[in-house]
Amino acid sequence: MGALKSGMPLYEALFFASSGNTLAIITNYFLGYLLYEKTKTKLFASKIGTLSYAYGHKYGYLALLLSPLPIIGDPLTLVAGVVRLEFVWFVLIAGTLRVARYYALALVV
Secondary structure, eight states: OOBOTTSOBHHHHHHHHHHHHHHHHHHHHHHHHHHHHHHHHHHHHSHHHHHHHHHHHHHHHHHGGGTTSTTTHHHHHHHHHHTTOOHHHHIIIIIHHHHHHHHHHHHHO
């Protein structure tokens, strides 16, 4: 792989961008995890809240396939924490997709 105009090798730029972004989604996950503790009574008090939680469990991992997208990606990682998706699978799916996004961008640029 080549170098960026700044002189930084491309693989280093990919490493730093991907690791920073992965740390960001992990932070979002844990913020969602803590948000659940604060809002679970309100969440399960309504039919829609209970249904939303069930849908989050049913389609949560599939929804993570959209996590690298702008605008909706970060809220999806927050919701993953709220619905308590398994952390290891969350990082494997969302983290891998974030790395792949930066790799694809590097190929285009």
